[in-house]
Amino acid sequence: MRVLITGGAGFLGSHLSDLLLEKGCEIICMDNFLTGRPENIAHLLGHSRFQFIQYDVTNYIHVDGPLDFILHLASPASPADFERLGINILKVGALGTHKTLGLAVAKQAKFLLASTSEVYGDPLVHPQSEEYLGNVNPIGIRGVYDEAKRFAEAMTMAYHRMHGTDVRIARIFNTYGERMRQDDGRAVPNFIIQALKGRDLTVYGDGQQTRSICHYSDLIAGLYNLMLSDVTTPVNLGNPSEITMLDLAHKIIAMTESKSCIAFRELPQDDPRVRLPDIAKARSLLDWTPRVGPDEGLGRTIAWFKRELEK
Ligand code: NAD
Ligand code: UDP
Numbered sequence: 001m002r003v004l005i006t007g008g009a010g011f012l013g014s015h016l017s018d019l020l021l022e023k024g025c026e027i028i029c030m031d032n033f034l035t036g037r038p039e040n041i042a043h044l045l046g047h048s049r050f051q052f053i054q055y056d057v058t059n060y061i062h063v064d065g066p067l068d069f070i071l072h073l074a075s076p077a078s079p080a081d082f083e084r085l086g087i088n089i090l091k092v093g094a095l096g097t098h099k100t101l102g103l104a105v106a107k108q109a110k111f112l113l114a115s116t117s118e119v120y121g122d123p124l125v126h127p128q129s130e131e132y133l134g135n136v137n138p139i140g141i142r143g144v145y146d147e148a149k150r151f152a153e154a155m156t157m158a159y160h161r162m163h164g165t166d167v168r169i170a171r172i173f174n175t176y177g178e179r180m181r182q183d184d185g186r187a188v189p190n191f192i193i194q195a196l197k198g199r200d201l202t203v204y205g206d207g208q209q210t211r212s213i214c215h216y217s218d219l220i221a222g223l224y225n226l227m228l229s230d231v232t233t234p235v236n237l238g239n240p241s242e243i244t245m246l247d248l249a250h251k252i253i254a255m256t257e258s259k260s261c262i263a264f265r266e267l268p269q270d271d272p273r274v275r276l277p278d279i280a281k282a283r284s285l286l287d288w289t290p291r292v293g294p295d296e297g298l299g300r301t302i303a304w305f306k307r308e309l310e311k
Pocket of ligand 2: 078079080174185186187188190191202203204205209211245267268271272
């Protein structure tokens with residue numbers, strides 16, 4: 001398969017490039033380095049089946065030759081960037097999705113959208129299945145991301161209905177691991193860096209809000225199964241290992257044997273109180289289930305960040 005990955009120099013996009021190269025695909029990786037990094041793909045640059053194009057996918061996209069699949073992962077993803085990059089996020093979710101879908105029609109390629117659990121907003125049902133329609137504040141700080149992804153899903157389904165584009169929509173729940181930026185701002189990298197540097201771990205609010213954290217290796221395997229499936233409706237991908245943010249902070253302090261303490265900080269606006277994926281659909285239709293628990297996944301991530309800090 002000849003595959004275009006937008007956002008391919010990001011955390012998930014670079015790992016997906018690794019997996020698809022292993023599977024024998026030819027990869028065209030497109031990224032403008034807004035939140036991604038050259039280091040993530042440096043090891044791939046000499047590969048005969050890997051090509052990198054630095055480009056902003058909110059503009060018209062031209063790719064030479066045929067394409068079998070377009071994986072649209074481009075978008076900032078950390079809540080720490082929602083104010084700073086609000087317009088970029090809306091543009092890549094709306095214009096970027098439009099351009100990549102237009103390219104899919106032109107190339108008769110299949111299309112996969114990296115959507116998010118944020119389409120459920122601050123959920124009023126728990127756990128969240130794909131049928132839940134969500135509880136999103138369109139004008140809040142998180143609205144730029146939530147609404148961009150909701151629009152992207154709507155656009156994807158419109159292309160499916162109007163042009164017959166063969167689409168996939170992955171609703172990705174909190175995924176962490178090696179290659180996240182030290183200053184990414186999301187809870188797992190923040191806590192690990194703070195613990196390794198002996199700084200206080202910044203827990204927002206009372207820390208009783210929950211997330212369900214998935215190691216990237218499981219998530220990437222799920223995306224691959226979804227690509228190969230014929231499921232055109234949204235599928236939740238995540239690890240249903242729910243944990244409060246206070247417990248996560250304590251766990252990371254223990255695993256790093258850090259002397260750090262907890263420092264409580266103000267809870268950001270509209271921060272979801274709970275989040276837990278119902279993955280029955282992925283289990284049955286994709287034959288996928290996450291295998292890496294938090295102990296193993298966090299252990300691997302901590303070891304990686306330690307090595308990064310020693311560089
Ligand atoms: P990331 O920031 O590491 O990767 C996103 C990549 O997109 C970056 O390399 C960035 O430079 C690139 N990008 C942004 N705007 C672009 C543009 N206009 N043109 C070209 N490239 C652009 O984040 P990630 O965690 O790897 O997320 C990847 C995708 O998965 C995103 O679409 C995100 O919304 C989605 N997602 C991730 C998670 C998660 O927990 N990691 C959860 C839900 C959804
Ligand atoms: N959080 C925190 N301290 C941090 C970063 C995040 O307590 O330093 C909290 C945040 O308020 C949220 C949860 O951790 O409740 C997960 O945040 P993250 O940014 O990882 O992603 P989200 O799930 O909110 O998109």
